[in-house]
Amino acid sequence: xxxxxxxxxxxxxxxxxxxxxxxxxxxxxxxxxxxxxxxxxxxxxxxxxxxxxxxxxxxxxxxxxxxxxxxxxxxxxxxxxxxxxxxxxxxxxxxxxxxxxxxxxxxxxxxxxxxxxxxxxxxxxxxxxxxxxxxxxxxxxxxxxxxxxxxxxxxxxxxxxxxxxxxxxxxxxxxxxxxxxxxxxxxx
Amino acid sequence: xxxxxxxxxxxxxxxxxxxxxxxxxxxxxxxxxxxxxxxxxxxxxxxxxxxxxxxxxxxxxxxxxxxxxxxxxxxxxxxxxxxxxxxxxxxxxxxxxxxxxxxxxxxxxxxxxxxxxxxxxxxxxxxxxxxxxxxxxxxxxxxxxxxxxxxxxxxxxxxxxxxxxxxxxxxxxxxxxxxxxxxxxxxxxxxxxxxxxxxxxxxxxxxxxxxxxxxxxxxxxxxxxxxxxxxxxxxxxxxxxxxxxxxxxxxxxxxxxxxxxxxxxxxxxxxxxxxxxxxxxxxxxxxxxxxxxxxxxxxxxxxxxxxxxxxxxxxxxxxxxxxxxxxxxxxxxxxxxxxxxxxxxxxxxxxxxxxxxxxxxxxxxxxxxxxxxxxxxxxxxxxxxxxxxxxxxxxxxxxxxxxxxxxxxxxxxxxxxxxxxxxxxxxxxxxxxxxxxxxxxxxxxxxxxxxxxxxxxxxxxxxxxxxxxxxxxxxxxxxxxxxxxxxxxxxxxxxxxxxxxxxxxxxxxxxxxxxxxxxxxxxxxxxxxxxxxxxxxxxxxxxxxxxxxxxxxxxxxxxxxxxxxxxxxxxxxxxxxxxxxxxxxxxxxxxxxxxxxxxxxxxxxxxxxxxxxxxxxxxxxxxxxxxxxxxxx
Numbered sequence: 001x002x003x004x005x006x007x008x009x010x011x012x013x014x015x016x017x018x019x020x021x022x023x024x025x026x027x028x029x030x031x032x033x034x035x036x037x038x039x040x041x042x043x044x045x046x047x048x049x050x051x052x053x054x055x056x057x058x059x060x061x062x063x064x065x066x067x068x069x070x071x072x073x074x075x076x077x078x079x080x081x082x083x084x085x086x087x088x089x090x091x092x093x094x095x096x097x098x099x100x101x102x103x104x105x106x107x108x109x110x111x112x113x114x115x116x117x118x119x120x121x122x123x124x125x126x127x128x129x130x131x132x133x134x135x136x137x138x139x140x141x142x143x144x145x146x147x148x149x150x151x152x153x154x155x156x157x158x159x160x161x162x163x164x165x166x167x168x169x170x171x172x173x174x175x176x177x178x179x180x181x182x183x184x185x186x187x188x
Numbered sequence: 189x190x191x192x193x194x195x196x197x198x199x200x201x202x203x204x205x206x207x208x209x210x211x212x213x214x215x216x217x218x219x220x221x222x223x224x225x226x227x228x229x230x231x232x233x234x235x236x237x238x239x240x241x242x243x244x245x246x247x248x249x250x251x252x253x254x255x256x257x258x259x260x261x262x263x264x265x266x267x268x269x270x271x272x273x274x275x276x277x278x279x280x281x282x283x284x285x286x287x288x289x290x291x292x293x294x295x296x297x298x299x300x301x302x303x304x305x306x307x308x309x310x311x312x313x314x315x316x317x318x319x320x321x322x323x324x325x326x327x328x329x330x331x332x333x334x335x336x337x338x339x340x341x342x343x344x345x346x347x348x349x350x351x352x353x354x355x356x357x358x359x360x361x362x363x364x365x366x367x368x369x370x371x372x373x374x375x376x377x378x379x380x381x382x383x384x385x386x387x388x389x390x391x392x393x394x395x396x397x398x399x400x401x402x403x404x405x406x407x408x409x410x411x412x413x414x415x416x417x418x419x420x421x422x423x424x425x426x427x428x429x430x431x432x433x434x435x436x437x438x439x440x441x442x443x444x445x446x447x448x449x450x451x452x453x454x455x456x457x458x459x460x461x462x463x464x465x466x467x468x469x470x471x472x473x474x475x476x477x478x479x480x481x482x483x484x485x486x487x488x489x490x491x492x493x494x495x496x497x498x499x500x501x502x503x504x505x506x507x508x509x510x511x512x513x514x515x516x517x518x519x520x521x522x523x524x525x526x527x528x529x530x531x532x533x534x535x536x537x538x539x540x541x542x543x544x545x546x547x548x549x550x551x552x553x554x555x556x557x558x559x560x561x562x563x564x565x566x567x568x569x570x571x572x573x574x575x576x577x578x579x580x581x582x583x584x585x586x587x588x589x590x591x592x593x594x595x596x597x598x599x600x601x602x603x604x605x606x607x608x609x610x611x612x613x614x615x616x617x618x619x620x621x622x623x624x625x626x627x628x629x630x631x632x633x634x635x636x637x638x639x640x641x642x643x644x645x646x647x648x649x650x651x652x653x654x655x656x657x658x659x660x661x662x663x664x665x666x667x668x669x670x671x672x673x674x675x676x677x678x679x680x681x682x683x684x685x686x687x688x689x690x691x692x693x694x695x696x697x698x699x700x701x702x703x704x705x706x707x708x709x710x711x712x713x714x715x716x717x718x719x720x721x722x723x724x725x726x727x728x729x730x731x732x733x734x735x736x737x738x739x740x741x742x743x744x745x746x747x748x749x750x751x752x753x754x755x756x757x758x759x760x761x762x763x764x765x766x767x768x769x770x771x772x773x774x775x776x777x778x779x780x781x782x783x784x785x786x787x788x789x790x791x792x793x794x795x796x797x798x799x800x801x802x803x804x805x806x807x808x809x810x811x812x813x814x815x816x817x818x819x820x821x
Contacts, residue, residue: 050744050748052744052745052748052751052752054752093806093807093810094806094807098806098807098810
């Protein structure tokens with residue numbers, strides 16, 4: 001649509017939370033990231049309340065960022081519906097993977113995820129029976145298929161029961177992590 | 189005695205000069221009027237006399253004030269306030285009467301006279317207190333609520349006082365004639381039971397008439413669309429009720445208040461308020477001027493110390509009694525001090541009661557003159573006392589941080605949203621908003637529509653929303669949003685434009701007829717618009733696609749794409765609006781772009797062999813090729 005963005009810029013932070021106004025943890029994280037230079041925030045539920053995702057615009061945004069960060073609460077061991085819809089519709093064959101699908105090659109995929117349960121639950125002996133890494137496997141494989149670098153995920157466990165001070169500390173940690181991901185040529 | 193015109197000239201001239209000056213000096217308009225009255229009064233420039241007829245006319249201002257207050261008070265609110273009215277109010281009248289009487293006895297008055305003086309001075313001034321609180325913006329809070337409850341009970345207490353005072357007579361009654369003033373009623377010669385009956389009948393007539401007569405009358409007038417007749421009938425009701433009350437010996441102000449309460453639930457409330465408001469201001473001003481004119485300057489010169497003693501004693505005593513009571517009733521210190529300061533003066537009823545007591549032989553004429561002057565001066569001092577109180581409170585605030593903010597339980601009923609026009613469009617928006625817990629005030633000028641909506645239990649007010657004064661009465665100054673859904677293109681633009689000019693920060697949303705109207709509205713200051721047929725037409729189009737065989741989600745996406753492209757073009761063409769040629773060219777161009785984009789979307793979303801998966805044909809092709817290769821391996 002006639003847009004001519006810079007060749008590459010920093011982090012495209014794709015946030016999916018259907019009720020961000022009620023989420024303390026995700027709001028704290030988003031707030032920490034929002035002020036950062038080099039971070040483009042895309043709040044999916046705000047941009048596409050009707051799920052009618054604008055594929056061209058999204059693909060253009062993906063092309064112009066070096067780091068794709070996905071921030072979401074873990075819902076049923078997966079992403080919220082709209083983030084999955086966004087992956088399904090935007091990360092198409094011929095764009096993200098497959099023949100001619102090279103748009104994301106060499107970029108980095110970074111996942112920031114919050115969970116309700118404590119870290120202990122994500123363990124072979126815990127009630128979720130698998131480690132957090134296992135639940136993020138589909139995204140890891142997505143990165144692999146698209147030729148992307150899989151960054152170590154950022155996970156906040158027990159988000160619902162953390163007090164304000166603990167959340168603030170997590171937000172600081174998150175901010176530092178995002179800065180460390182920033183490509184060298186992006187001025188922070 | 190000058191002609192009516194010259195008199196009017198002096199009154200208006202004095203008001204126009206002194207009130208703005210007083211306001212500029214931060215003294216408030218009440219003080220301005222009072223000072224104007226003193227200056228043109230019989231004891232200074234003597235431009236006007238102390239005519240009883242002017243006073244009567246001026247007292248009508250208080251009547252209108254109480255009618256307007258009644259309009260603000262719904263019966264349920266009144267019931268919620270019963271503790272403030274009867275508990276706090278009753279205690280105030282009794283305690284203040286006793287305290288003042290006690291001091292009077294100590295000063296050597298016989299106990300009968302002392303008690304009469306106590307009752308007379310226990311009254312506060314409704315007009316001054318409410319006007320002052322209004323100007324300070326305190327009327328709606330807990331302070332205003334408490335003050336209002338007390339004033340209401342004082343108005344009620346006047347009735348038994350008229351009955352009680354004659355029993356306190358110690359002096360041979362003077363000429364009884366006009367002295368009865370307030371008590372003079374057509375029924376005063378009747379036996380007590382008949383008087384009681386006539387009072388009941390009058391109250392019944394106000395309540396019943398308000399409910400079953402006035403509303404049909406207003407509806408009839410509203411249909412005729414004659415604004416001045418609407419105003420005239422509003423005034424007619426106030427005057428009529430006031431005269432009726434006077435006939436049966438009740439306070440006209442109380443009657444007007446009652447009529448206001450009866451009409452508070454009606455759809456005409458806002459329009460009535462707006463129509464009568466200007467009269468209130470002017471007549472109250474006149475009232476304050478006459479009070480000022482009544483201040484007996486020679487008396488002040490003759491007995492300055494005595495008078496000062498009485499005034500200060502009166503105000504300090506009333507302040508202390510009220511402060512103690514308010515604390516006893518659980519008010520926080522600041523609120524209690526504010527109420528006590530506001531109500532520490534003598535009231536307009538004191539003038540009436542004093543004349544009455546002189547006539548009845550309870551209080552001697554010289555004492556009555558002294559007290560009249562003292563009451564008038566205390567009224568004049570009230571705005572000053574309020575200023576002093578605020579200074580003191582601010583100083584205290586600065587010293588001690590306020591840890592217990594006043595908890596106002598008064599439901600101010602301020603709307604979040606004002607909806608102008610409640611026809612087919614406004615109703616849907618309004619329902620969505622109220623269903624989500626937002627308070628809305630609705631204005632509509634179609635009386636049949638209002639009738640219908642009221643039968644469904646909706647709260648709708650009658651009135652032309654393009655009138656700024658009506659919008660103000662509806663609370664637009666405190667509302668967060670104005671939604672314009674009028675059934676008139678021109679009026680919609682006009683309202684958006686005037687509202688934007690008057691309230692730069694208000695969010696204004698408007699219903700537009702079509703694209704051109706939408707651009708017009710945006711150009712005139714609307715924050716957002718919605719073309720009235722756009723969404724519903726789109727929705728029908730989506731249904732059509734479904735009926736033509738599209739699956740629901742695909743039809744929905746097609747409609748969503750169309751919406752997005754249309755909105756985008758709408759924004760892109762917006763700068764061209766007003767330049768006819770450029771606009772037409774650009775819009776032709778945009779239409780072509782849209783067709784192309786929609787076609788692209790459609791071809792991508794066309795169901796493939798696998799029955800409409802999100803994946804595109806290219807993937808299927810590749811998968812087939814890979815399967816063949818693997819099969820060959």
